[in-house]
Amino acid sequence: MPLRNSKEIAAHAGVSQATVSRVINNKPNVREETRRRVLKVIDELGYVPNAEARSLVTRRTNKIGLIVSDIVNPFYPELVESVEGLARESGYVTLLCNTQRDPSKDRIYVRFLIEQRVAGVLFTSITPRSGAPEQLMQAGIPFVFVNRYLKGLNVPSVLTDNEGGAYRMTQYLLELGHSRIAFIRGLPNTTTSQDREAGYRQSLMDHGFKVENVYLERGDYIREAAYEATSRLLQLPVPPTAIFCANDCMAFGALDAAWDAGVRVPEDLSVVGFDNIPLSSLRAISLTTMEQPMAKMARRALEILLDLIEGRALPQDGMIEVYEPELIVRRTSGPAPSSASGKGVRSQ
Numbered sequence: 001m002p003l004r005n006s007k008e009i010a011a012h013a014g015v016s017q018a019t020v021s022r023v024i025n026n027k028p029n030v031r032e033e034t035r036r037r038v039l040k041v042i043d044e045l046g047y048v049p050n051a052e053a054r055s056l057v058t059r060r061t062n063k064i065g066l067i068v069s070d071i072v073n074p075f076y077p078e079l080v081e082s083v084e085g086l087a088r089e090s091g092y093v094t095l096l097c098n099t100q101r102d103p104s105k106d107r108i109y110v111r112f113l114i115e116q117r118v119a120g121v122l123f124t125s126i127t128p129r130s131g132a133p134e135q136l137m138q139a140g141i142p143f144v145f146v147n148r149y150l151k152g153l154n155v156p157s158v159l160t161d162n163e164g165g166a167y168r169m170t171q172y173l174l175e176l177g178h179s180r181i182a183f184i185r186g187l188p189n190t191t192t193s194q195d196r197e198a199g200y201r202q203s204l205m206d207h208g209f210k211v212e213n214v215y216l217e218r219g220d221y222i223r224e225a226a227y228e229a230t231s232r233l234l235q236l237p238v239p240p241t242a243i244f245c246a247n248d249c250m251a252f253g254a255l256d257a258a259w260d261a262g263v264r265v266p267e268d269l270s271v272v273g274f275d276n277i278p279l280s281s282l283r284a285i286s287l288t289t290m291e292q293p294m295a296k297m298a299r300r301a302l303e304i305l306l307d308l309i310e311g312r313a314l315p316q317d318g319m320i321e322v323y324e325p326e327l328i329v330r331r332t333s334g335p336a337p338s339s340a341s342g343k344g345v346r347s348q
Contacts, residue, residue: 166199226253
């Protein structure tokens with residue numbers, strides 16, 4: 001029969017109840033020999049801690065919430081794997097919530113996570129008017145943004161330099177001789193898409209080119225929408241010679257559209273993305289892209305969240321940690337076609 005309480009574990013292991021509690025909750029300041037002895041007794045006697053009862057005392061469980069915007073997007077599995085692994089090592093389980101790119105679901109999932117007495121929440125899906133952060137603040141639950149931020153909200157954020165990365169990608173295409181560079185946006189209400197578009201615009205202007213609205217399209221971060229956007233761009237009287245997609249999934253749609261239109265990549269059209277998801281490196285795709293250090297970002301975001309939960313070294317208000325993306329050049333980008341040289345619109 002399983003033991004009914006930690007007092008019996010302590011008696012069998014020859015330690016205090018407080019030590020048993022620290023071992024069960026994976027706390028520091030326990031000698032390794034003692035930890036092994038307590039765990040051995042727990043294993044031999046079949047003790048199972050009552051997490052729900054413990055949560056009534058601590059007002060939280062060993063659960064954390066992870067809210068993502070689109071689990072179908074290959075960008076997220078690496079993030080989920082990194083968060084789940086570190087959380088498990090730290091004695092926490094992860095509750096995964098997928099909003100399916102619907103901002104209204106942020107509030108629904110946050111309400112669910114509050115009901116589950118989560119210890120903290122990681123957001124990769126957030127919009128300015130969702131109201132979800134305010135829900136967590138009222139509930140006293142700490143949270144951290146991953147690859148997102150909200151202006152005016154003093155919440156820790158871990159993100160890529162999206163604007164700087166887009167600036168460098170646009171500059172790279174300009175250096176290849178492209179002057180007609182289209183940009184396919186992501187979801188308009190996300191900071192990632194806004195910042196990447198800002199970097200694209202600024203790079204063009206700094207290099208003496210006007211931003212032409214005819215070369216701006218919306219792809220909502222999904223392949224199908226980017227396919228349609230690329231088809232429209234290729235039907236323009238003066239089509240672009242390069243298409244910069246705000247994520248890799250949209251770049252895949254752009255490549256498919258170019259293939260179906262009989263447009264050669266990169267001889268007639270360069271296509272580039274952002275993220276460097278695993279599929280981008282496949283030889284059949286070999287996409288030029290900006291790489292985000294997603295595993296590092298996810299790990300750091302969870303470390304900050306655990307610091308908040310455990311009361312360790314709380315970060316400063318509004319702390320933002322920014323990681324630099326890396327340009328990965330592959331075969332979908334190349335010099336502008338010679339016939340297109342000099343045909344971009346320069347600013348006066």
